[in-house]
Amino acid sequence: MVRIDVRTNPFVVVMILMLVCSCARMGTPTGGPRDELPPVMLRAIPDTLQTNVPTDIPHLDLYFDEFVVLKDQAQNILISPPLTQNAVFSPTGTASRRVRVILNEELLPNTTYNINFGNAIQDNNEGNPLRDFSYVFSTGGYIDSLEVSGSVTILGERELKDNIVAGLYDWDESYTDSIIFQQKPLYVARVDSVGNYRFRYLREGDYRLIAFNDETPNLRFDPAAEQLAFHPTPVSAGDARPISLQLFRTEQAYRLVEAEQKGYGRIDFHFTGNPDSLRVVPIDPPLQIERLQHRAFADTARLYFDPSQLSESTRNVRMRFAVEYGSRTDTVRTVLYNTEDSHTLNLVLAKSVITPTDTLTYNTTYPIQELDASLVRVLEDSVSLDFTLHRRQENQVSVVFPVAFERNYRIEMLPGAVTDIFGLTHDTINTSINTRRQRDYGNLTVHLRDHPPHPFFLRLYDSKNVEVRSYYGRQSTIVYRNLTPGDYYMKLWVDENEDGRHNTGNFLAQRQPEPVIIYPGIITIRAYWDLEETWFLQEESAAFPPTNPPPDPQDADDDLQQAFPPLGDPPIGTPVTEPVEEPQSPRNNIPRPARPTLD
Numbered sequence: 001m002v003r004i005d006v007r008t009n010p011f012v013v014v015m016i017l018m019l020v021c022s023c024a025r026m027g028t029p030t031g032g033p034r035d036e037l038p039p040v041m042l043r044a045i046p047d048t049l050q051t052n053v054p055t056d057i058p059h060l061d062l063y064f065d066e067f068v069v070l071k072d073q074a075q076n077i078l079i080s081p082p083l084t085q086n087a088v089f090s091p092t093g094t095a096s097r098r099v100r101v102i103l104n105e106e107l108l109p110n111t112t113y114n115i116n117f118g119n120a121i122q123d124n125n126e127g128n129p130l131r132d133f134s135y136v137f138s139t140g141g142y143i144d145s146l147e148v149s150g151s152v153t154i155l156g157e158r159e160l161k162d163n164i165v166a167g168l169y170d171w172d173e174s175y176t177d178s179i180i181f182q183q184k185p186l187y188v189a190r191v192d193s194v195g196n197y198r199f200r201y202l203r204e205g206d207y208r209l210i211a212f213n214d215e216t217p218n219l220r221f222d223p224a225a226e227q228l229a230f231h232p233t234p235v236s237a238g239d240a241r242p243i244s245l246q247l248f249r250t251e252q253a254y255r256l257v258e259a260e261q262k263g264y265g266r267i268d269f270h271f272t273g274n275p276d277s278l279r280v281v282p283i284d285p286p287l288q289i290e291r292l293q294h295r296a297f298a299d300t301a302r303l304y305f306d307p308s309q310l311s312e313s314t315r316n317v318r319m320r321f322a323v324e325y326g327s328r329t330d331t332v333r334t335v336l337y338n339t340e341d342s343h344t345l346n347l348v349l350a351k352s353v354i355t356p357t358d359t360l361t362y363n364t365t366y367p368i369q370e371l372d373a374s375l376v377r378v379l380e381d382s383v384s385l386d387f388t389l390h391r392r393q394e395n396q397v398s399v400v401f402p403v404a405f406e407r408n409y410r411i412e413m414l415p416g417a418v419t420d421i422f423g424l425t426h427d428t429i430n431t432s433i434n435t436r437r438q439r440d441y442g443n444l445t446v447h448l449r450d451h452p453p454h455p456f457f458l459r460l461y462d463s464k465n466v467e468v469r470s471y472y473g474r475q476s477t478i479v480y481r482n483l484t485p486g487d488y489y490m491k492l493w494v495d496e497n498e499d500g501r502h503n504t505g506n507f508l509a510q511r512q513p514e515p516v517i518i519y520p521g522i523i524t525i526r527a528y529w530d531l532e533e534t535w536f537l538q539e540e541s542a543a544f545p546p547t548n549p550p551p552d553p554q555d556a557d558d559d560l561q562q563a564f565p566p567l568g569d570p571p572i573g574t575p576v577t578e579p580v581e582e583p584q585s586p587r588n589n590i591p592r593p594a595r596p597t598l599d
Contacts, residue, residue: 038130039064039123051138055109060101062135067095067124074217075163076118080199081111082184082219095124110140112201118190136201144203148235150243151195152211154227155504156491156516163214164191166245168199168207171234177508180210184219199237206234211245223250224272230507248513251506256323259334262302264343265290265366265422267334269301269323279324283331285310285317290421291367293394297501304367306422310336345426347397347418354433355441355482359392360399360411366420367394375417379410389417409433439528441482446490448476450538452515457493457502462486472500485527490519492537 045061085104119129167185189197209231212221229245254273274297287305294301347362373389387401413429460469493502494515505513
């Protein structure tokens with residue numbers, strides 16, 4: 001062995017340094033560029049687009065050029081027409097070059113089947129999906145080739161939900177509307193992320209077209225949990241016109257769901273079907289009802305009773321009530337558990353920051369029985385102000401006084417100012433309110449062009465989708481004053497039947513919901529600015545054609561005539577609205593500096 005001392009041989013040192021530099025320039029092998037290509041199907045048994053496939057074929061096999069896996073089968077794969085028994089797909093939990101579809105039932109004769117895998121098929125190494133892949137074959141002598149397509153939106157919503165599907169049912173002599181609650185559609189198509197659907201490989205005929213968000217998921221509409229859209233007239237396969245659908249929460253039949261105690265002296269009754277009025281009668285043990293709260297068309301009723309009037313023998317017992325709605329009476333039970341001997345009446349500010357547009361309001365924990373304004377004082381920098389005290393709602397009391405900018409207010413409420421239905425009052429309440437400067441807020445004037453001939457709700461929402469202001473009426477110009485700077489958007493809810501509330505649709509009565517139109521942009525409010533927006537509604541509403549014929553109460557079962565819960569009553573203390581001269585220019589979003597109107 002020959003040893004070389006690098007310390008005494010400069011030639012060796014130079015060679016080693018050159019070798020190190022050369023390796024550094026070469027770098028570490030990368031293994032080549034990343035595979036970004038999806039799998040390719042090489043062949044299938046039976047072949048894609050093959051006809052005269054036996055109806056008793058046990059399975060279908062698809063072969064690919066690389067190992068593949070199946071991802072999110074339930075969310076991706078649709079078989080149209082649907083099978084009665086779910087097919088089994090493999091591979092599951094492993095990779096294979098073959099995808100097998102095991103059929104657990106005999107196929108229909110003379111039928112074109114379309115298995116849409118969506119993005120379920122992915123290569124094993126990089127996860128590249130074979131997007132919107134369909135495998136088609138026919139048990140008859142030809143492949144059906146007609147199509148129907150369109151789009152889906154959600155009533156009053158700006159974004160779509162997941163798992164929305166469109167469905168087609170045969171509209172023939174055997175069709176009845178109840179079929180959508182009982183059977184899967186004949187053809188199904190998944191709605192994509194932007195709201196589009198497309199039925200392919202349809203046979204000739206007329207169909208009932210629906211869409212619903214398949215939350216279950218079982219490809220069958222569930223009115224209790226899912227929203228529905230339907231086209232009012234038959235759709236012919238091959239119709240080239242895109243068909244738009246709008247999901248809405250359907251009316252449900254009246255049903256008493258349950259009753260439950262919710263704290264001291266309160267029992268809640270929950271319903272579906274949203275009754276307009278009802279009556280609750282205690283059966284056993286007898287109770288003295290202090291108050292029954294039920295807003296028309298709401299899905300909950302609150303019964304208040306005085307537990308102090310009950311004997312010890314009636315504590316922790318099952319109670320029985322009769323709930324009367326129209327000619328129907330239901331019986332419900334609940335457990336009356338042992339509660340505290342007393343309760344506390346609390347008053348909580350509805351808004352901690354107010355402007356001259358607002359009213360100082362407290363929410364109460366129990367319904368109000370009596371108000372005594374002599375036990376209330378409103379002070380502005382130690383100067384007493386005139387005010388009025390009134391019950392705004394059963395659980396809400398307002399102190400009305402002139403509010404100005406940049407002021408310090410103090411509200412003193414002595415015990416007895418507010419008394420609840422049990423005769424209990426509150427402790428002394430001292431509330432301090434400091435109003436901000438006018439220049440901290442902005443104003444918005446909305447000009448509506450081609451607005452509907454009916455009254456409407458114009459609701460203003462902030463960036464968190466919280467409703468901040470609402471107007472109900474017919475004016476073409478609405479002013480929202482003293483808005484906190486930020487981003488907003490609007491929705492216009494048309495009250496077609498002029499009943500002061502928004503009504504949803506009813507499929508069995510063939511009634512569409514009253515229209516809702518969403519403002520197409522974002523409104524940015526700046527501090528100390530007046531902003532004017534002109535909303536051209538005709539472009540988005542087709543000049544508000546009526547969505548429903550005049551209602552006929554004989555057209556549907558009485559149980560299905562119950563209206564949807566109101567999305568908001570005409571607000572008490574609607575925002576300031578003023579007739580403003582219509583602008584001469586249709587320009588939108590042209591801010592102008594606020595006029596110097598400070599005090």
